[in-house]
Amino acid sequence: MDYANRKPKQNKRKPSKKKGSSKKTQRGAKPVHDRQPVPWAIVIIAVAIIAGFVYFLVSISGKSEEQANQPEVQAPPADLLPEKSAERWRYIEELESKEVEVDVPEREVGPPKLMQCGSFRQQSDAERLRAQIAMAGLESQVRATEGSNGLWYRVILGPYETKRDAERDRHKLQRNQVFGCAIWNWNID
Template sequence: MDYANRKRPAPRKPAKKTKKAAARPAVSWWVVLLAIVLVTGFVWLLVTISGQSKKVAVESPPAVETPAVQPQQQPALPEKPEERWQYIEELENQEVIVDVPEREVGPPKLMQCGSFRNRADAEELRAMIAMLGLESQVRTTEGSNGVWHRVILGPYEGRRAAEADRHKLQRGKINGCQIWNWNL
């Protein structure tokens, strides 16, 4: 459709007003009368309130005059004594001795990240761990239920170091690593 060459719509003709609507006033006379009464009442209220505040001030009893009395001399206050705090000097000369127990060093911590039947699967996980910058080992163990290839990291001196490496592995999307107290 071509809007540029389209014909303009014909202008609308205004509706004709009837004589009844034009003859009737927009506001009825009783609304005007009510507004005048309300404004007059409000003005009268304001005038009466303002006049009462002046009457109250005028009606207050006159002040009683007291005979002039010579002011007595107040006794001189003693000088403020110098405060001397002893605890400041006592604290400066004190030494606090705290007994901190030595942390017990337990067995070394090892972190196991997987246990596989196939050595190829264990080597694949070891390669993924190496890509994250950590060194791991694959240990083969034989038990009553067959041969297992475990992927382990460590040994760590404390749990905090093992937790730090586990967080690195979790950021690299390797989950499920567990920290154990294992002896080598």
């Protein structure tokens, strides 16, 4: 049932008007008032708070004038002060003449890295991938390898001296939509 669009029920009974229900006074009855009684305690507390605030403002109003009228404290004469000592920090000159020695360990150069981007049964598929790599600006090779499963055509890049160089080229290939390249510690066949 749709309660939002439902029409309200109309009351069949009409309110009855009784003679004594009006707010006018009847003979011998006290008048009925609509006003609520005034809470005098709240009024007294509010007046006390306002009076306290006014007293506070009056008491601090003369403070700034008293401070302005006070004579300023004069500094002692210069002949009573001790002489300014020479700068005792010499680190600026010392740092300028220092040399920093850093002990950098040499990186161990491992075997050369090769990156293989594909291995295919058909040489035409390997050449297609090699052309796609050439379009990315890198040079690759197609190598035929005889394995236990038969003849395979591998598309490889490298050799790279460090893995970082190989990773740089792999990211370049990924930006050119060539995925699946793996970096291996291989020797050139």
